[in-house]
Amino acid sequence: MSEEAFSALIDMVKQNGADDADILMQKTTSLNVTYRLGKVEQIEREEKSGIGLRVFVGQKQALVSTYDFSPDHLAFLAGQCIDMAKASPDNPYAGLPGPKATAKATPNLSTFDTTEGDIKEMTERAAKCEDAARSIEGVTNSEGASCWWSSSIFTYANSQGFFNEYGKTSHGTSVSVLAGKGTEMERDYDYATTTHLEDLDDAALIGQRAGQKVVMRLNPQSIKTGTYPLLFSPRVGKSLLSDFLKAINGAAIAKESSFLKDKMGQPIFSDEVTILDTPNHFRGLRSKPFDAEGIRGNEISLVENGVLKSWLLDTATAKQLNLKNNGRASRGISSSPTPTHTNVRIRPGKTDTADLLKNVKNGIYITDMMGFGANTVSGDFSQGASGFLIENGEIKHPVNEFTIAGNLNDMFKNITLGNDLTYKYGVDTPTFLIEGMTVAGK
Numbered sequence: 001m002s003e004e005a006f007s008a009l010i011d012m013v014k015q016n017g018a019d020d021a022d023i024l025m026q027k028t029t030s031l032n033v034t035y036r037l038g039k040v041e042q043i044e045r046e047e048k049s050g051i052g053l054r055v056f057v058g059q060k061q062a063l064v065s066t067y068d069f070s071p072d073h074l075a076f077l078a079g080q081c082i083d084m085a086k087a088s089p090d091n092p093y094a095g096l097p098g099p100k101a102t103a104k105a106t107p108n109l110s111t112f113d114t115t116e117g118d119i120k121e122m123t124e125r126a127a128k129c130e131d132a133a134r135s136i137e138g139v140t141n142s143e144g145a146s147c148w149w150s151s152s153i154f155t156y157a158n159s160q161g162f163f164n165e166y167g168k169t170s171h172g173t174s175v176s177v178l179a180g181k182g183t184e185m186e187r188d189y190d191y192a193t194t195t196h197l198e199d200l201d202d203a204a205l206i207g208q209r210a211g212q213k214v215v216m217r218l219n220p221q222s223i224k225t226g227t228y229p230l231l232f233s234p235r236v237g238k239s240l241l242s243d244f245l246k247a248i249n250g251a252a253i254a255k256e257s258s259f260l261k262d263k264m265g266q267p268i269f270s271d272e273v274t275i276l277d278t279p280n281h282f283r284g285l286r287s288k289p290f291d292a293e294g295i296r297g298n299e300i301s302l303v304e305n306g307v308l309k310s311w312l313l314d315t316a317t318a319k320q321l322n323l324k325n326n327g328r329a330s331r332g333i334s335s336s337p338t339p340t341h342t343n344v345r346i347r348p349g350k351t352d353t354a355d356l357l358k359n360v361k362n363g364i365y366i367t368d369m370m371g372f373g374a375n376t377v378s379g380d381f382s383q384g385a386s387g388f389l390i391e392n393g394e395i396k397h398p399v400n401e402f403t404i405a406g407n408l409n410d411m412f413k414n415i416t417l418g419n420d421l422t423y424k425y426g427v428d429t430p431t432f433l434i435e436g437m438t439v440a441g442k
Contacts (some may be wrong), residue, residue, distance in 0.1 A: 001025060001051070001069060001155070003157070003163050006023055006025075006155070006157040006163060007157070009021075009023060009053070009074060009078065010022075010023065010157065010158070010159045012075065012078055013053070013055050013078045013081070013082060014159060016078065016079065016082055017057060017082050017086070018055040018056060018057055018082055018085070018159075019056050019057055019058060020055070020056040020095065020096050020158070020159045020160070021053065021054060021055045021056065021158065021159045022053075022054050022096060022156070022157065022158035022159065022293070022294075023051060023052065023053055023054075023155075023156070023157045023158070024051070024052045024054075024154070024155070024156050024292065024331060024332075025049070025050070025051045025052075025153075025154075025155040025156075025333070026049070026050055026051075026152060026153070026154055026155075026332070026333055027048075027049040027152065027153045028046070028047070028048055028049075028150060028151070028152040028153075029045075029046070029047045029150065029151050029152075030044075030045070030046050030047075030117075030148065030149065030150035030151075031043075031044070031045045031117035031122065031148065031149045031150075032044045032045075032146060032147070032148045032149075033119060033122040033123050033126050033146065033147045033148075034126070034144050034145070034146050035123060035126035035127050035129075035130055035144060035145050035146070035147075036130070036142055036143070036144035036145070037130075037142055037144075038127075038130075040123055041144060043119060048067065049067065049069070050065060050066065050067045050333040050334075051065065051066060051067075051069065051074075051333060052064070052065040052331070052332070052333030052334055052335075053065070053074075053077065053078060053081055054081075054336065055078075055081045055082055055085050056085065056094060056095060056096070057082065057085040057086050058090070059090040059091055059092055059094050059095075060085045060086065060088045060089070060090055060091065060094070061085055061088065061091060061094040061336070062081050062082075062084035062085035062088055063081070063334070063335070063336055064077050064080060064081040064084070065333040065334040091316075092319075093315075093316040093317075093319040093320045094316065095315065095316075095319075096158055096159070096160055096293065096315065097293050097294070097295055097315045097325055098160065099160040099161055099162070101294075101295055101315075101325060102158075102160065102162045102290070102293070102294035102295055102296075103162075103164070103289070103290040103294060103295060103296035105296075106164060106166070106289035106290055106296060107280055107289055107296075108289075109166075109280055109281070109282055109283070109284065109287045109288070109289055110195070110196070110282055110283045111166065111167065111168050111169070111195050111283065111284070111287050111288070112151075112166070112167030112168060112169050112195070113169040113171065113195060113196040113197060113198075115169075115171075115196070115197045115198075116149065116151065117148075117149025117150075117151075117171075122147035122148075122149065123147075125147045125173055125203045126145040126146060126147045126173070126175075126203070127145070128203040128204050128207070129145040129147075129173050129174075129175045129203035129204065129206050129207040130142055130144065130145035130175055130177075130207060131204075131207065132203070132204040132205075132206075132207030132208050132211065133145070133175050133177045133207035133208065133210045133211040134177065134207075134211070135207075135208075135211070136177075136208065136211025136212055136215055137215070138179045138180075138211075138214075138215035138218065139177050139178070139179050139211045139214060139215065140178055140179055140180060140181060140185070141177065141178040141185075142175070142176070142177045142178070143176040143177065143178065143187070144175070144176065145173070145174065145175040145176075145207070146172075146173070146174050146175075147172065147173050147203075148170070148171070148172045149169070149170065149171050149172075149197075150169065150170045151167065151168075151169045152167065152168045152169075153165060153166075153167050153168075154166055154167075154168065154288075156290070156292065156293075156294055158293075158294060162294040164289075164290060164294070166288065166289050166290075168195070168288075169195055169196070170193055170194075170195060170285075171193065171194055171195070171196065171197040171200050172191060172192065172193035172194070172200070173191065173192055173193075173200060173201070173203050173206050174189065174190070174191030174192075174206070175189060175190060175191070175206060175207050176188070176189040176210065177189070177210050177211055177214050178214060179214040179215050179217070179218050180218050184218070184219070186214055186217040186218055186220070187214060188210055188213040188214035188217060189210050189213075190207075190209040190210035190213065191206065192206055192424070193285065194283070194285070195283045195284070195285065195287075196283060213367075216388075216398065217386070217398045217400075218398070219397070219398065220386070220397070220398040220399055220400040220401075221389070221397055221398070221399055222399065222400075222401060222402070222441055222442040223364065223389065223399045223402050223441035223442070224441050224442070225439060225440050225441050225442070226439055226441075227436055227437065227438055227439070228362065228363045228364050228437055228439050229360050229362075229363035229364075229433060229434070229435045229436070229437070230363060230364050230365075230366050230404060230433070230434050230437045230439075231356060231357060231360060231363060231364070231365045231366065231390065231431060231432075231433050232366050232429075232431065232432050232433075232434065233365065233366060233367050233387075233431055234420070234421075234422065234424070234425075234428065234429055234430060234431060235367065235368075236366050236367065236368060236369050236385075237346075237429035237430070237431065237432055238425050238427045238428060238429055239369055239373065240374075240408075240411070240429075241275070241344065241346060241427050241428075241429050242427055243373060243374040243376060243381070243408060244275070244302075244408070244412070245302075245312070245341050245344060245427070246258075246374075246376045247259060247260045247376040247379075247408070248260055248302060248308070248310070248311050248312055249311070249312050249339050249340070250311045250312055250313040250314065250317030250318065250320075250321060250328075250339040251317055251338055251339055252376065253311050253317070253321060254317050254320040254321055257376075257377050258376055258377065259376060259377060259378055259379035259408065259409065260379075263308050264308055264309075264311075265307065265308065265309075266307065266308060267306045267307050267308075267413075268303070268306065268307070268308050268409070268412050268413070269306040269412045269413060269415060270306055270412075270413055270414065270415050270416065271305050271306040272305070272306070272349050272350070272415075272416070272417055273303055273305075273306050273346060273347075273412075273415055273417065274301060274303060274304050274305060274346070274347040275301070275302040275303040275344065275345070275346050275347070276299055276300070276301055276302065276344070276345055276347065277299065277300050277302055277310075277312070277328075277341050277342055277343070277344050278299045278342060278343045278344075278345070279291070279297040279298070279299070279327070279328075279342035279343065280297070280298070280299065281342075281343040281423075284342070284343040284423070284426070285343065285423075285426035286341070286342045286343045286344075286426040287342065287343060288342065290327070291314070291327045291328060291329040291330065291337075292314075292329040292330050292331040292337045293314060293315055293325075293327075293329040293337055295327035295329065296327060297326065297327030297328060297342065298326075298327070300326055302344070306413075310326065311323070311326075311339075312326070312328040312339040312340060312341055313325050313326045313328055313339055314328060314329035314330075314337045314338060314339045315329065315337065316336075316337070317339055328340055328341065328342070341427070343423075343426055343427075343428075344426070344427045344428070345421060345423070345427075345428045345429070346417065346421070346428070346429045346430065346432075347421070348417060348418065348419045348420065348430045349416065349417025349418055349419055349430060349432075350417075350419065351416060351417065351418060351419060352418070352419055353418030353419055353420040353430065353431045356416065356418050356431065356432075356433050357390065357394075357395070358393035359393065360390045360393060360433070361390075361391070361392055361393070362390070362391060363389075363390040364385075364387050364388070364389060364390060364399060364439065365387045365388045365389075365395055366385050366386075366387040366404070367386065367387045367388065368385060368386045368387065369383045369384065369385045369404075370383065370384045370385070371383050371384040371403075374408055376408075378407075379407045379408040379409050380407055380408075381404075381405060381406050381407060381408055381411060382403060382404070382405040383403065383404060383405075384401075384402070384403050385402060385403065385404050386398070386399065386400035386401070386402075387399060387400075399441075401441070401442070402439050402440060402441040402442075403439070403440040404437050404438065404439055404440075405437070405438045405439075405440065406434075406437050406438055410436075411434050411437070414434050414435050414436065415432050415433070415434055416432060416433040416434075416435075417430050417431075417432050418430040418431035418432060418433075
């Protein structure tokens with residue numbers, strides 16, 4: 001749809017009783033190749049385009065979505081949406097952010113790669129990845145390697161004069177392999193994803209990492225119940241950071257369903273912790289030039305030197321909390337906006353990660369967590385885990401089948417950061433140490 005078509009649809013709903021309206025259109029093409037045990041297992045390609053129309057009648061709102069762009073269908077859908085809005089209850093926080101809030105100029109974040117997915121290249125890459133993983137001595141089976149590519153165009157327009165769009169691409173490679181036999185079998189994986197193919201890790205390197213990881217997990221031992229210092233790898237550290245992000249989501253704060261709801265301006269982490277949310281990170285996995293309400297988001301400090309500084313807010317939650325919107329709205333074509341994060345990272349600490357390890361006399365290096373995780377209403381944390389025993393500053397044998405437990409309030413305040421931050425997941429942490437964690441083993 002052209003800008004003129006967006007404008008015509010908005011004019012139509014306003015002429016038929018809507019006070020305001022906005023439209024989100026998403027066009028996505030994706031390709032996935034799965035390769036297992038030396039042959040192609042599956043090739044999937046999907047193309048879809050959809051549109052979501054949201055209308056406001058006073059303080060009432062409704063939303064409809066469709067994959068049919070024909071003028072007659074859009075006209076019918078627009079009428080249905082207006083009728084739905086008129087029948088909906090008042091929502092005092094409904095509405096657009098206002099023309100002064102939306103982005104006037106947007107940065108080029110290089111989130112779109114013109115290199116399209118190619119079946120032949122992706123098949124060769126998947127084969128290279130799996131072959132490298134299976135070549136590691138001790139690897140006995142494979143769950144397969146996958147290569148994927150997706151390309152999306154997001155277009156947003158509203159009745160206050162905003163119209164803009166941006167593209168987003170993703171290239172990725174992953175592999176999962178097994179080592180050992182029978183009941184002694186272990187599994188591990190590795191993957192990489194980037195916005196541009198040229199930035200993607202070499203497929204053989206990804207495979208080698210997965211193979212080496214799974215072989216290291218062989219012959220795990222149990223660990224005694226007790227209190228231990230835990231060293232969290234970046235792969236699992238992002239899970240704890242994600243729990244924090246759920247707890248500072250404006251929707252949770254507005255509902256008073258977060259253990260951090262009364263902590264704004266207070267120290268909640270150790271004073272070396274600074275957490276940044278950066279929507280304008282160049283080629284970032286979660287970068288965007290404007291959010292789902294047309295607002296350009298700037299980098300914000302969620303935590304600065306341990307002190308909680310900001311919630312994640314969209315228009316509705318900002319109104320409800322009587323705060324300024326910080327441009328963190330996200331939505332799909334069939335959903336209303338809700339706050340979310342963009343590229344989030346914990347700034348690396350001053351301690352060399354190798355020194356963090358050396359200072360642990362009897363602890364555990366956590367490489368995987370599974371299960372429920374955190375209750376972000378109470379802050380209680382309990383999760384199954386596996387990793388490696390640390391003795392006198394050295395990583396020893398693998399350990400598994402234990403549970404780590406605590407409360408996020410205490411865990412956050414006892415974090416000591418390493419200096420090995422890399423940008424890999426979109427939510428990224430360096431290795432970090434938490435003292436005094438409860439471990440339930442055997």
